[in-house]
Amino acid sequence: xxxxxxxxxxxxxxxxxxxxxxxxxxxxxxxxxxxxxxxxxxxxxxxxxxxxxxxxxxxxxxxxxxxxxxxxxxxxxxxxxxxxxxxxxxxxxxxxxxxxxxxxxxxxxxxxxxxxxxxxxxxxxxxxxxxxxxxxxxxxxxxxxxxxxxxxxxxxxxxxxxxxxxxxxxxxxxxxxxxxxxxxxxxxxxxxxxxxxxxxxxxxxxxxxxxxxxxxxxxxxxxxxxxxxxxxxxxxxxxxxxxxxxxxxxxxxxx
Amino acid sequence: xxxxxxxxxxxxxxxxxxxxxxxxxxxxxxxxxxxxxxxxxxxxxxxxxxxxxxxxxxxxxxxxxxxxxxxxxxxxxxxxxxxxxxxxxxxxxxxxxxxxxxxxxxxxxxxxxxxxxxxxxxxxxxxxxxxxxxxxxxxxxxxxxxxxxxxxxxxxxxxxxxxxxxxxxxxxxxxxxxxxxxxxxxxxxxxxxxxxxxxxxxxxxxxxxxxxxxxxxxxxxxxxxxxxxxxxxxxxxxxxxxxxxxxxxxxxxx
Amino acid sequence: xxxxxxxxxxxxxxxxxxxxxxxxxxxxxxxxxxxxxxxxxxxxxxxxxxxxxxxxxxxxxxxxxxxxxxxxxxxxxxxxxxxxxxxxxxxxxxxxxxxxxxxxxxxxxxxxxxxxxxxxxxxxxxxxxxxxxxxxxxxxxxxxxxxxxxxxxxxxxxxxxxxxxxxxxxxxxxxxxxxxxxxxxxxxxxxxxxxxxxxxxxxxxxxxxxxxxxxxxxxxxxxxxxxxxxxxxxxxxxxxxxxxxxxxxxxxxxxxxxxxxxxxxxxxxxxxxxxxxxxxxx
Numbered sequence: 001x002x003x004x005x006x007x008x009x010x011x012x013x014x015x016x017x018x019x020x021x022x023x024x025x026x027x028x029x030x031x032x033x034x035x036x037x038x039x040x041x042x043x044x045x046x047x048x049x050x051x052x053x054x055x056x057x058x059x060x061x062x063x064x065x066x067x068x069x070x071x072x073x074x075x076x077x078x079x080x081x082x083x084x085x086x087x088x089x090x091x092x093x094x095x096x097x098x099x100x101x102x103x104x105x106x107x108x109x110x111x112x113x114x115x116x117x118x119x120x121x122x123x124x125x126x127x128x129x130x131x132x133x134x135x136x137x138x139x140x141x142x143x144x145x146x147x148x149x150x151x152x153x154x155x156x157x158x159x160x161x162x163x164x165x166x167x168x169x170x171x172x173x174x175x176x177x178x179x180x181x182x183x184x185x186x187x188x189x190x191x192x193x194x195x196x197x198x199x200x201x202x203x204x205x206x207x208x209x210x211x212x213x214x215x216x217x218x219x220x221x222x223x224x225x226x227x228x229x230x231x232x233x234x235x236x237x238x239x240x241x242x243x244x245x246x247x248x249x250x251x252x253x254x255x
Numbered sequence: 256x257x258x259x260x261x262x263x264x265x266x267x268x269x270x271x272x273x274x275x276x277x278x279x280x281x282x283x284x285x286x287x288x289x290x291x292x293x294x295x296x297x298x299x300x301x302x303x304x305x306x307x308x309x310x311x312x313x314x315x316x317x318x319x320x321x322x323x324x325x326x327x328x329x330x331x332x333x334x335x336x337x338x339x340x341x342x343x344x345x346x347x348x349x350x351x352x353x354x355x356x357x358x359x360x361x362x363x364x365x366x367x368x369x370x371x372x373x374x375x376x377x378x379x380x381x382x383x384x385x386x387x388x389x390x391x392x393x394x395x396x397x398x399x400x401x402x403x404x405x406x407x408x409x410x411x412x413x414x415x416x417x418x419x420x421x422x423x424x425x426x427x428x429x430x431x432x433x434x435x436x437x438x439x440x441x442x443x444x445x446x447x448x449x450x451x452x453x454x455x456x457x458x459x460x461x462x463x464x465x466x467x468x469x470x471x472x473x474x475x476x477x478x479x480x481x482x483x484x485x486x487x488x489x490x491x492x493x494x495x496x497x498x499x500x501x502x503x504x505x506x507x508x509x
Numbered sequence: 510x511x512x513x514x515x516x517x518x519x520x521x522x523x524x525x526x527x528x529x530x531x532x533x534x535x536x537x538x539x540x541x542x543x544x545x546x547x548x549x550x551x552x553x554x555x556x557x558x559x560x561x562x563x564x565x566x567x568x569x570x571x572x573x574x575x576x577x578x579x580x581x582x583x584x585x586x587x588x589x590x591x592x593x594x595x596x597x598x599x600x601x602x603x604x605x606x607x608x609x610x611x612x613x614x615x616x617x618x619x620x621x622x623x624x625x626x627x628x629x630x631x632x633x634x635x636x637x638x639x640x641x642x643x644x645x646x647x648x649x650x651x652x653x654x655x656x657x658x659x660x661x662x663x664x665x666x667x668x669x670x671x672x673x674x675x676x677x678x679x680x681x682x683x684x685x686x687x688x689x690x691x692x693x694x695x696x697x698x699x700x701x702x703x704x705x706x707x708x709x710x711x712x713x714x715x716x717x718x719x720x721x722x723x724x725x726x727x728x729x730x731x732x733x734x735x736x737x738x739x740x741x742x743x744x745x746x747x748x749x750x751x752x753x754x755x756x757x758x759x760x761x762x763x764x765x766x767x768x769x770x771x772x773x774x775x776x777x778x779x780x781x782x783x784x785x786x787x788x789x790x791x
Contacts, residue, residue: 010619018623034642090521093769094529100768102724104633104731104740105761108747112754113549120548148340151308155334156354157327166353170344189631193728196633197747208634217638224634231629246344 036218041225044218052207056226059191059204062119063234066126067187071180073127074134081135082142082168083160099132103190107197116198126190130183134176141175142168177242184238188231256320257281258409258441259305263314266300273466274300278314280460280469284408287435287442289452289459291498293506297467298445299413305443306334306411318409330358332409333402337417339394341386341401348373348382351401358405372400375434392423396430403438410435410442417447425483428454432481449502453494454481461498464506471501533559557755562762565755577756581742581763588726588738589767591654595661596722596771600715602662603669608699610670611677621674628667632725636660636732653733660732661725665718672714676707712779719775720768727764739764 019038027037036044045052081088107125114121145168153163195205204227211219259282266275274297282288290298303309304316307323318326326332333354341350348369355365373379376396386394395415402410416424428451435442446452452459456475463470475494477485485491533556540551549555566578574580606624610617643656680703688698730740739760746757 007618010615010617011622013615014619014623030642030646034638034645086521089518090525093522094525096720096772097765097769100720100723100772101761101765102727102743102768104728105743105757105764108743108750108757109761112750113555146338146340148336148338149342151303152334152336152340154308155306155327155332156357157330158357162357167342170342173344185629188629192631193633205631205634208631212634212637220634220638224630227631227634228626228629232626235625235629 033215033217036221040218041221044216045222045225048219048222052204052223052226055202055204055207055223056230058119058200058202059122059195059227060188060230060234062122062191062194062203063126063187063230065119065123066128066190067130067183067234069123070127070130070187071134071183074131074179074183075138075176077131078135078138078142079164081139083164088139095132095135098128103129103193104197107194110194111197117200119200122191122194122199122203125194126187129186129190133182133186134179137175137179137182138172141172144175145171173246177238177246180238181235181242184234185231188227188234192227256284257317258284258286258319259443260317261301261305261314262317264301264304264311264316265313266297266304266309267312275304275311276466276468278467278469282441282443284441285439286458287432287444287456289456290443290445290462291447291449291452291459291502292462292467292470293464293502294447295465296462296505297465298462301462301467302411302413302443302445306332326409330354330405331407332411333405333407334411335395335398335402335413335415337414339386339391339398341394341397343386345385346382347378347384347386347389347397350386350397351404353401354405368404372404375403375437376400376430390423391419392427395419395427399431399434403434403440406438408440410440412442412444414445414447416451424448424451425486429481429483431455436480449495449498450486450491453477453491453498454486459494459498461501461505470505473497473501530559554751554754557758562755562758565753565759570756577759581739581760584737584739584742585763585767587654587735588723588730588740589771591657591726591730591738592661592722592771594655594658595726596665596715596719598658599662599665599718599722600669600711603666603714603718604673604711606666606670607673607677610674611699611703612695617674621671624667624670627663632660632663632728633732635663636729640729640733653735654738657726657729657733657735657738660729661722664721664725668714668717668721669711672710673707676710677703679710680706708783712775712783715775715779716772719771723764723768723771739767 022035023037023039027035032040081091103125106128110121110124110128114124149167149171150163153167158166191203192205192208195203196209199206201207201210204223208220208223208227211217211223259280261278261280264275264278265273267273278301290301292298300309304311305318305323307316307327316323319329319331321329321331341347342353345353351369351372352365355368360368369382370379373382376399378393378396378400381389381393381397386397389397398415416427419427431442432455442455444452444455446455453475459473459475460469461471461473462468473494477488477490477494537551537556537558539545540556545551566581567576569575570577570580606620610620639660640653640656643651643659644653677699684702685698688702693701726738727740727743730738731744735741736745742760743757743764746753746760750757
């Protein structure tokens with residue numbers, strides 16, 4: 001019990017302190033039209049709950065689709081690059097370059113390809129954002145195997161495929177999960193930012209943009225809170241899956 | 256038929272380092288041969304040449320009458336490294352099972368053999384544990400059990416007890432001798448420790464500093480089976496001194 | 510032989526470039542020939558010829574104006590200025606936060622989750638509000654592009670904070686004990702021991718943060734109504750996308766190149782600094 005308390009207490013204390021600071025110092029200083037108080041945001045959240053909840057799910061679905069595609073491709077690419085090392089050196093600069101293209105540059109192109117109102121365009125944006133971190137982390141995991149672990153398998157005359165299956169992939173799992181966790185947050189951001197360039201009114205990004213334009217800042221922040229919370233929940237979900245899958249991990253469940 | 260035969264083996268690494276030069280060595284069945292020498296003398300490299308994990312630049316390595324490569328593919332040997340190299344995501348039992356899985360043994364046979372091996376290294380009851388739950392000495396015992404699980408005639412060991420404390424090391428030395436006697440295998444053992452080499456071996460091969468050559472081969476005529484009291488025997492000290500002097504002549508600092 | 514290795518690398522680079530070019534044009538040919546609609550319709554707008562994109566760089570963007578390349582290079586310089594300042598702000602700020610968190614486990618546990626959570630808020634969403642806020646409070650002293658730098662710092666501080674903290678904590682505890690035995694106070698320990706130990710981690714973070722600073726600057730420029738940078742160019746060419754798609758594509762290429770330039774700047778800086786103090790290498 002004390003362990004749970006110890007883990008959560010600092011976060012809660014900081015949360016409480018932050019909220020108080022915000023409500024009584026920061027918001028009054030900046031004024032209502034720049035930064036609403038937490039109380040106003042909560043009120044707006046309550047009033048518009050139904051709309052925001054549905055918008056959140058709509059956007060989350062886009063994020064999930066993009067996450068699945070981007071992470072899937074990232075892992076496959078990493079497997080290929082680890083298998084054929086020469087490809088790795090040759091293609092890496094291009095991956096780094098593609099990653100350096102800012103989202104607002106390729107979002108319009110995705111919208112053009114898949115259609116402004118089509119959720120697929122937002123999924124594509126989310127997928128592109130997820131691809132690179134998953135690729136980098138998975139590659140690092142696949143190549144982080146100790147030489148002796150490979151030598152051992154060679155002493156058993158194991159084939160390359162068996163080495164991959166039995167050693168490289170399990171070793172890579174922690175790294176893969178790191179990449180996936182980064183991707184959860186990016187997929188949500190990708191979906192929302194994609195919606196900024198045009199999308200269905202049901203989408204969270206459109207809600208945020210509209211409320212900013214209409215100067216309804218409490219609503220904008222309420223929508224941001226929903227977006228952020230869903231991103232965090234997604235991150236936590238992958239964390240749970242990680243704990244479950246790697247129950248053999250040191251920090252995990254003890255026998 | 257000799258188990259291991261090395262003729263004129265040399266190894267030069269890319270970049271110019273000459274690790275081994277002109278090694279001639281034969282190992283007969285049921286021998287326990289130690290390789291000892293100063294750091295960098297190539298003893299680990301030599302072990303890996305025998306195991307076909309590193310190809311020699313010159314010379315031939317024959318294991319069980321076949322090329323080293325054929326012997327590796329036929330899984331004629333088991334190897335133990337200084338780090339136990341156990342896979343964290345497998346239990347102790349599954350770690351020992353690994354080579355048997357690769358040999359496509361069926362489940363029942365695997366389970367039986369794992370139980371046998373755990374008895375052999377006296378770790379019965381630890382099947383379901385994970386490597387990090389075990390001490391260093393226990394992890395090495397699992398590594399030995401794994402190396403022996405498919406009953407290879409040859410056991411290659413690269414300073415397996417090097418990372419352990421003196422007491423554990425002495426105990427594991429006795430364990431290893433018991434296992435060696437019970438399984439009737441041949442052992443090639445790389446070590447840094449002169450007393451360990453003398454205690455365990457039937458023959459000690461002393462290597463010179465880089466480039467590694469064989470400086471001297473010393474027969475250890477202590478009685479078998481070796482009890483731990485033998486470490487206090489006068490003959491033991493004589494042999495230790497002989498090995499030490501051979502090492503100094505070969506280029507180790509006193 | 511270093512000469513040969515470099516030649517090989519350039520060779521593979523060009524070879525891959527050729528393959529990618531071929532793949533693009535190949536798919537384009539297939540798509541227009543067979544009227545493919547999945548995953549998207551292929552035509553001049555969705556997939557302009559690559560050579561047309563390059564061509565567009567050397568043609569004027571508007572009638573009788575300077576070439577597209579000229580415009581984009583000026584825009585890049587402008588954005589680079591914003592990104593450089595944003596990078597510096599984020600790096601210093603991130604490091605400072607890490608130093609604060611280093612002092613107390615309680616603070617670390619309490620604040621890190623919020624640092625992580627901060628990145629779940631899309632920059633694009635808060636950019637307008639931050640710009641308006643900064644301009645109303647500091648309107649006289651801060652110019653628009655400096656506001657953009659502040660927003661770019663929002664993206665760069667995160668990897669720096671996380672990595673700096675790990676790096677500062679990575680100093681050998683025995684070395685810290687040694688310093689304490691010399692009665693060194695915490696700032697000296699920080700300066701002499703922990704900060705140097707954090708260098709490899711910092712440079713790792715800088716590699717991520719440098720292109721991010723460019724991305725952050727580009728994303729924030731429209732919110733600050735800035736026309737002179739790459740962000741402005743993107744918004745501009747987005748409007749003409751159906752007529753002249755290659756201009757937006759060309760802008761993307763230049764943006765990517767700018768990101769890479771920043772990345773390489775960090776790599777070279779790392780080589781220079783680490784070489785000067787070899788004992789600092791991990």
